[in-house]
Amino acid sequence: MNDSLINKLVKLGFSEYEAKSYIALLRKSPVSGYELAKQSGVPRSMIYEVMGKLTARGAAMLLRTGGSTKYAPIPAEEFLDQLHQEHQTLVASLKEDLSPLASAPDLDYVWNIEGHENIIARAREMIEQAQNQTYLALRPATFPDLQPTLKEAIRRGVRVVVYTTETLELSGGQVVVAHVSEETLSQVEGLGLILVIDGKEVLVGEWLTATQARASWTSTPLLVFIAEHHLRTDLYLPQLLALLGDQALEIIQEEDRELFARALESNIQSQ
Numbered sequence: 001m002n003d004s005l006i007n008k009l010v011k012l013g014f015s016e017y018e019a020k021s022y023i024a025l026l027r028k029s030p031v032s033g034y035e036l037a038k039q040s041g042v043p044r045s046m047i048y049e050v051m052g053k054l055t056a057r058g059a060a061m062l063l064r065t066g067g068s069t070k071y072a073p074i075p076a077e078e079f080l081d082q083l084h085q086e087h088q089t090l091v092a093s094l095k096e097d098l099s100p101l102a103s104a105p106d107l108d109y110v111w112n113i114e115g116h117e118n119i120i121a122r123a124r125e126m127i128e129q130a131q132n133q134t135y136l137a138l139r140p141a142t143f144p145d146l147q148p149t150l151k152e153a154i155r156r157g158v159r160v161v162v163y164t165t166e167t168l169e170l171s172g173g174q175v176v177v178a179h180v181s182e183e184t185l186s187q188v189e190g191l192g193l194i195l196v197i198d199g200k201e202v203l204v205g206e207w208l209t210a211t212q213a214r215a216s217w218t219s220t221p222l223l224v225f226i227a228e229h230h231l232r233t234d235l236y237l238p239q240l241l242a243l244l245g246d247q248a249l250e251i252i253q254e255e256d257r258e259l260f261a262r263a264l265e266s267n268i269q270s271q
Contacts, residue, residue, distance in 0.1 A: 012083065017042045017050045022059050022073060030063050030070035058082060110218045119205045119215040123195050124149045130158045130197045135231045137163040138193040146193075163231055194227055202227040 009019035024040035054060040160173035205215035
């Protein structure tokens with residue numbers, strides 16, 4: 001007997017014996033319980049109990065003719081259509097009954113994502129769901145994978161701001177080019193993107209090698225705020241320090257100057 005068919009019926013709630021009996025009935029009917037036990041491989045001691053359950057389920061019918069009792073199946077298409085309708089009705093009823101019981105989850109969590117394609121797929125999904133604004137920092141090499149989705153977001157009226165290190169073509173969006181030194185780039189060599197959507201969720205991805213990539217996604221408000229704050233402020237730091245010139249050293253506390261060391265050195269060398 002076809003194990004695949006049996007397994008599919010079991011997934012619909014049949015027992016193994018019920019599945020075997022129903023399949024045997026479809027192949028030959030009407031038959032007596034004795035004949036069905038032989039055809040299906042169900043023990044004779046169990047066949048009448050099994051057929052009682054199939055009849056109650058609406059998958060088979062009992063025929064009494066000439067003093068004998070035989071069984072026949074409900075045609076598969078008719079039975080499955082009825083089963084499908086019953087499941088749809090049950091699911092709809094459960095949605096209505098269970099929805100009032102659900103409280104808003106108070107969970108902050110981080111999803112880890114592995115692989116280039118999975119990361120890009122998640123980024124596209126986020127951008128597609130954006131309603132108001134999208135902030136994205138990325139290496140230029142990552143841009144082509146997301147360009148079509150970003151353009152579609154712009155067409156929907158979403159404000160799109162892209163921070164990167166080279167000029168990129170994104171009509172209708174805002175591209176902010178940060179001229180970063182080679183030394184600084186080497187420090188973040190694997191960082192492929194930071195994506196913040198509507199101030200609600202953030203995705204941070206890094207490419208360890210050409211074939212190995214990983215990312216983290218979260219909707220934790222604090223982490224989303226930190227990521228968006230970084231995107232919208234930190235990349236302007238070199239220009240602000242350049243405008244301040246030597247005054248920057250007066251403003252920045254001595255114990256904090258190490259945090260700004262690369263940007264300060266870059267400005268000094270460029271003077």
